[in-house]
Amino acid sequence: MPTLLIEHRISDFTTWSRAFDRFAQRRRDAGVLHERVMQPIDDPHYVLVDLEFGSNEEAQDFQRFLETEVWSNARNSPALVGSPQARIVDAASLKG
Template sequence: MYTLQIEHGIKDFGMWKAAFDRDPVGRAASGVTAHRIGRPVDDPHYVVVELDFEQHAQAESFLAKLRAKVWNSPDTAPALLGAPKTRVMECAS
């Protein structure tokens, strides 16, 4: 299993979550098998998203879609603050 981890600042969690829920690039159709959203207890303007995939290539492809179709548009990412920090991790246990 592979996990695409995304961290970034946000303007407002409600606004961010509504945009996330619209799912503009189709998580399930792109191979996402599960997702988790975390928020630091000391920073309400930051989120950590983890998206699970069966294959490494699926995670990389989805990341490319996010960069090309979501993060560069204020319409699809209205609450985004700054550039997201990303990494693809392989499950080690």
């Protein structure tokens, strides 16, 4: 299942979380099937987000949306520090 992996620095988790929540419907509309937000145990100013999609195209479209509409607009990403790293991955098939 394609997963959009996102990680970036933030200035404040509460502010970031409120902004993330504002886009909940947009994520559902874009085809997000499952989402997970994580933080390193030793860094409260960093987040990692996994967004699972049903297709590569949905993941790519949503990544473009984030790059052009969210991360490039300070109002839409008020706690973002620097540029996020994002990539689309899929489960690897291990054959032994």
